Amino acid sequence: MQPSDQELRARLHASSVAVVGCGGLGSNVAAMLLRSGVRNLTLIDFDAVDASNLNRQLFFADQIGRPKTEALAETLLRIDPDAHLTLHSLRVTVENLVDLVRDADVVVEAVDRADTKAMVVNTCMEALPDTPLVTASGLAGYGSANSIATERPCDNLYLVGDLESDVNAGHPLFASRVMVASAHEAHAAIRRLLGFEEP
Amino acid sequence: MKVDIALFAYLADHQPDGVGGRHARTFDLPEGTTIADMIANLGLPDQPRVVFVNNRHAAEDSTLHDGDRLAIFPPVAGG
Numbered sequence: 001m002q003p004s005d006q007e008l009r010a011r012l013h014a015s016s017v018a019v020v021g022c023g024g025l026g027s028n029v030a031a032m033l034l035r036s037g038v039r040n041l042t043l044i045d046f047d048a049v050d051a052s053n054l055n056r057q058l059f060f061a062d063q064i065g066r067p068k069t070e071a072l073a074e075t076l077l078r079i080d081p082d083a084h085l086t087l088h089s090l091r092v093t094v095e096n097l098v099d100l101v102r103d104a105d106v107v108v109e110a111v112d113r114a115d116t117k118a119m120v121v122n123t124c125m126e127a128l129p130d131t132p133l134v135t136a137s138g139l140a141g142y143g144s145a146n147s148i149a150t151e152r153p154c155d156n157l158y159l160v161g162d163l164e165s166d167v168n169a170g171h172p173l174f175a176s177r178v179m180v181a182s183a184h185e186a187h188a189a190i191r192r193l194l195g196f197e198e199p
Numbered sequence: 200m201k202v203d204i205a206l207f208a209y210l211a212d213h214q215p216d217g218v219g220g221r222h223a224r225t226f227d228l229p230e231g232t233t234i235a236d237m238i239a240n241l242g243l244p245d246q247p248r249v250v251f252v253n254n255r256h257a258a259e260d261s262t263l264h265d266g267d268r269l270a271i272f273p274p275v276a277g278g
Contacts, residue, residue, distance in 0.1 A: 021278060023278050024277075024278050025278045026278070110278055111278055112276060112277060112278035113276055114246070114247045114273070114274045114275055114276045115247040117247065117274035117276075117278075118247030118248060118249055118273075118274050119247075121249045121256075121274070122249060122256070125249075125256035126256060126258070129255075129256065135274070136278065137208075137272075137274040137275050137277075138208070138275050138277070139277050139278070140275075140276075140277040153251060153254070153270060153272065154251050154254040154255055154256065155254060155255070157251075157256075159272070161275075163207055163208045163272075163275070164208050164209065164275065165275065165277070166275035166276055166277065167275075167276045167277035168275070168276045169275075171277070173277060178277075178278075
């Protein structure tokens with residue numbers, strides 16, 4: 001028998017997700033998770049809102065200069081005042097990452113640099129092999145939105161993106177394509193929280 | 200021993216057959232070959248990467264075994 005909508009909502013309400021990075025991916029992932037019913041979110045980012053972020057990140061002009069975690073939390077609480085948000089305004093490292101995300105049911109990697117992405121994936125998969133991790137790679141540029149997909153290269157890793165389009169190769173970031181990747185990440189997390197292992 | 204090796208994204212250009220593409224190729228390797236040895240043999244650039252063996256995350260100093268499936272994925276920037 002299929003679970004009822006109420007049962008699905010209850011499952012998501014009881015779940016927690018850690019979002020590592022609150023920029024183009026993370027700010028949008030967090031909002032989609034919350035709107036879908038995931039009320040326990042850990043938000044991690046060291047940065048402050050900049051005018052250049054507003055083309056794709058869920059921030060507003062009157063939030064420029066504020067820590068991204070705080071600005072995002074303010075917006076999320078406008079969506080759902082009952083959200084349980086844990087904020088960490090710091091830079092993730094090999095040393096601090098595991099303790100920050102240990103209690104989450106799913107971890108979402110949403111940072112921007114390639115070396116930080118690799119560090120997050122390597123550290124989480126090594127220390128928390130039983131915690132599903134969603135990561136994104138290849139979302140820059142104006143390539144087709146249809147080339148962004150979710151794969152499952154190993155049991156607890158969901159890999160989103162076209163895997164190729166590198167912002168450092170001169171591809172600009174468009175809100176539309178970043179949002180497609182964000183939606184893939186959020187949906188991979190939601191499906192996994194609901195018990196669906198395939199992306 | 201035989202090991203299947205798949206290289207994702209731009210690393211696919213480093214497959215010795217030069218054909219590219221992410222599908223796995225089978226390599227005949229001496230016993231005791233480590234993942235780090237293969238990374239050196241293939242001439243992979245010193246860029247951030249994630250390594251899997253048989254669909255599990257693996258450390259680069261791990262030794263490969265007959266029948267293993269090695270996959271190496273390089274994250275690219277953007278977020």
